[in-house]
Amino acid sequence: MRNSTASPFMLGLAMLFAASSGKSQSPTSYTKYVNTFVGTAPLTDPKILGYQLPEGWRSWAGLTFPGSSLPNAMVQLSPMTEYGSGAGYEYEDTVILGFTHTNKGHWNLCNIPVLPLSNPGAKFGSRFSHKKESASPGFYQVYLDDYNVNVNLTSTLRCGYHQYTYKNNTDRQILFDLAKANNRISDWHIEQVGPSALQGYQRAGGNVYFYAVLNTGIEKLEKTQEGQRSGYAVVHLADGKGPVELKIGLSFVSTENAKQNLEQEIGNKSFADIRSEANRTWETLLSSVQVKGGTEKQRRMFYSCLYRSFLWPALRSDVNGEFRDAKGNVVKGDFNYYTEPSLWDTYRNKDVLLGLISPQVTLDVIKSMKEVGDKTGFIPTFFHGDHGASSIAGAYLRGIDDFDVKGTYQILLRNANVEGARPHLNEYIAKGYISDPDIADPHVETKAAAGVSKTLEYAYDDYSLAQIAKKLGDTANYRILMARSKNYRNMFDPGTRFMRGRLADGSWIKNFNPQYPYYEYMYREANAWQVSFFAPHDMKGLIELYGGERGFESKLDSLFTVPWNPHYIARNVETMIGQYCHGNQPDHEAPFAYYFIGKPEKSQKMIDTILNSLYGIGEDGIALCGMDDAGEMSAWYVFSASGLYTYSATDPEYLVTVPLFDEVKWRTSTGKLLTLTKKGKGRALTSIKVNGKEQKGYFVPHDLFRDGGKIEIVTK
Numbered sequence: 001m002r003n004s005t006a007s008p009f010m011l012g013l014a015m016l017f018a019a020s021s022g023k024s025q026s027p028t029s030y031t032k033y034v035n036t037f038v039g040t041a042p043l044t045d046p047k048i049l050g051y052q053l054p055e056g057w058r059s060w061a062g063l064t065f066p067g068s069s070l071p072n073a074m075v076q077l078s079p080m081t082e083y084g085s086g087a088g089y090e091y092e093d094t095v096i097l098g099f100t101h102t103n104k105g106h107w108n109l110c111n112i113p114v115l116p117l118s119n120p121g122a123k124f125g126s127r128f129s130h131k132k133e134s135a136s137p138g139f140y141q142v143y144l145d146d147y148n149v150n151v152n153l154t155s156t157l158r159c160g161y162h163q164y165t166y167k168n169n170t171d172r173q174i175l176f177d178l179a180k181a182n183n184r185i186s187d188w189h190i191e192q193v194g195p196s197a198l199q200g201y202q203r204a205g206g207n208v209y210f211y212a213v214l215n216t217g218i219e220k221l222e223k224t225q226e227g228q229r230s231g232y233a234v235v236h237l238a239d240g241k242g243p244v245e246l247k248i249g250l251s252f253v254s255t256e257n258a259k260q261n262l263e264q265e266i267g268n269k270s271f272a273d274i275r276s277e278a279n280r281t282w283e284t285l286l287s288s289v290q291v292k293g294g295t296e297k298q299r300r301m302f303y304s305c306l307y308r309s310f311l312w313p314a315l316r317s318d319v320n321g322e323f324r325d326a327k328g329n330v331v332k333g334d335f336n337y338y339t340e341p342s343l344w345d346t347y348r349n350k351d352v353l354l355g356l357i358s359p360q361v362t363l364d365v366i367k368s369m370k371e372v373g374d375k376t377g378f379i380p381t382f383f384h385g386d387h388g389a390s391s392i393a394g395a396y397l398r399g400i401d402d403f404d405v406k407g408t409y410q411i412l413l414r415n416a417n418v419e420g421a422r423p424h425l426n427e428y429i430a431k432g433y434i435s436d437p438d439i440a441d442p443h444v445e446t447k448a449a450a451g452v453s454k455t456l457e458y459a460y461d462d463y464s465l466a467q468i469a470k471k472l473g474d475t476a477n478y479r480i481l482m483a484r485s486k487n488y489r490n491m492f493d494p495g496t497r498f499m500r501g502r503l504a505d506g507s508w509i510k511n512f513n514p515q516y517p518y519y520e521y522m523y524r525e526a527n528a529w530q531v532s533f534f535a536p537h538d539m540k541g542l543i544e545l546y547g548g549e550r551g552f553e554s555k556l557d558s559l560f561t562v563p564w565n566p567h568y569i570a571r572n573v574e575t576m577i578g579q580y581c582h583g584n585q586p587d588h589e590a591p592f593a594y595y596f597i598g599k600p601e602k603s604q605k606m607i608d609t610i611l612n613s614l615y616g617i618g619e620d621g622i623a624l625c626g627m628d629d630a631g632e633m634s635a636w637y638v639f640s641a642s643g644l645y646t647y648s649a650t651d652p653e654y655l656v657t658v659p660l661f662d663e664v665k666w667r668t669s670t671g672k673l674l675t676l677t678k679k680g681k682g683r684a685l686t687s688i689k690v691n692g693k694e695q696k697g698y699f700v701p702h703d704l705f706r707d708g709g710k711i712e713i714v715t716k
Helices: 009-021 255-265 271-286 296-308 349-355 359-376 390-396 405-417 425-431 451-472 475-491 539-545 549-561 592-599 598-615 629-642 703-707
Strands: 076-079 097-102 114-118 133-136 139-144 147-156 161-164 170-178 187-193 198-206 205-212 218-224 232-237 244-251 289-292 320-325 330-332 614-619 653-656 663-667 675-677 685-690 698-703 709-715
Touching: 076 139, 076 147, 114 147, 114 161, 114 244, 139 271, 147 271, 161 170, 161 255, 161 271, 170 244, 187 218, 198 255, 205 255, 244 255, 244 685, 289 296, 289 629, 296 614, 296 629, 349 359, 349 629, 359 390, 359 405, 390 405, 390 451, 405 425, 405 451, 425 451, 425 475, 451 475, 475 539, 475 675, 539 549, 539 592, 539 629, 549 592, 592 598, 598 614, 598 629, 698 703, 703 709
Parallel strands: 675 709
Antiparallel strands: 076 097, 097 114, 114 170, 133 139, 139 147, 147 161, 161 244, 170 232, 187 198, 198 205, 205 244, 218 232, 289 663, 320 330, 653 698, 663 675, 685 709
């Protein structure tokens, strides 16, 4: 991890900050463990990646940002070192180009870039050093060497707060680099609206509006090629001493709303006030899970992962309740409107974690998805599959039900029965599978239907929707959907014992290599090995396909032992244990599969290997083994390290594993306490006791999160 020892320079900055803010920060208990730089460093070790990076490639590991954000906030204020990169910031870079106000880690957003300047040259951007850089939840600091400006950043839900300390008291400037973002900008505008106020927008599809105020006068607003992709704006400030403060509100509705957001969330509060509020917000959230024992690195990684699990989805409605709907119209809601979750990634675990700790956010996310469905006819999907069904069903079955359940269910039924949300749905319904063409020489980027992955995922989505149907008493649809949930079997080839692509006539695709990864041919970002253990809703049925427990165990053993071919390179199919890929999501349930044949010790060996070697990699301990994908990679760690996992996220139950820690306490949303205690010094699970009683099987019910209780995990 990053060295926390303060250098003389950093001590000087701390004194400078204390003097400029007027208040010291309150002591922290949990945010001190969070390293916001985790995931920003590149993964380069071919022994971990599975292949040698081709020249000019950067692995897709991490793609996180180190800047300031509140949980699920609209504003995520972070340094930009490279436009077009995953989250804008790459740890190996040496120049900061600006500080942007939105983020996700998916090559988009990074809106409203701002950069303080002092005697700038022909190119904008400043060198910086990690020795003069620091961050914590809700705060980021860096010294810009070329401009001799120290930058402090903090934020609220919808606003950013910049504090610049210039070494030079003259020629102080601020760049608004509004032609740039990670999305293509088609138009931009900025204007001065008072002695020290500015407003404007960026257009990238829709508009992102801003309203900003300074604590010093504006001498001149210089605009070059306004609205053009080669343009920019520079704000020239009056000469003076002391820190320059820039407060900026964002809105996806209007500059008026951006101004209102700023006035209500920051107003006359100081930088120290806002930073302290941000820290308290994160302290409250992080304290929801309290751990004892483990190593220092494990505690730091645990809380760093917990932190990253709560950055997305992002707020999109303003303080007055207004937002732009799926049709681009301004509407007013009685709930907070959020972006859709990254469902292909996060339905597996992160969406469940969000509901456990922030149920009101989950409720509003469901209402937001329903609002989209009302306007478009379909509940939104993301990237692949139809996992809104699992995300919504899982929340509903866990007691988050204060929404229009029947109305939401009807739209989800439309997703499942009317082609529009699910590609190739008609073929899936008619045949029970989705076909691909037989291509003579397919390669990684061959585009087709990804029929195997779609069939397996639609089957699980059908199961998920069936659980809502069951609870609502819709017996007819329950039976239909449960029958369709068995469609995963149609992709299983008993001759090769893999999930294998089919042609339209039902025969198997002949050109079949189970080790070769594809982006969209037969499989989605995976190979046959990585999808052949996916039936989380019907593991008994899946095991039968392999000929029973012995056959399943043998195949599962091979998943983790058959060597990866280093010549098979797909940038995000990376970080291998045999054929298992932890650097991407499609097989993240596989390490737990031994539980279903009574071999939890085998699962634990794999889980521990992943927890202890594939998070916090490298000399600085800040590289990850794959994309964080809006928190899915992080949530996998949080659950697995705490001794519970959401094997089937739809079902209100948790698979018990051996925690990394001696004790884990969950403060539930109902105010109750769920305590997990590890007994014994080994890592092999021997028994589970729930409230003092021996537990049959390895799953515990969600009721423990609702009512509180004690889980004792005995090991040898």
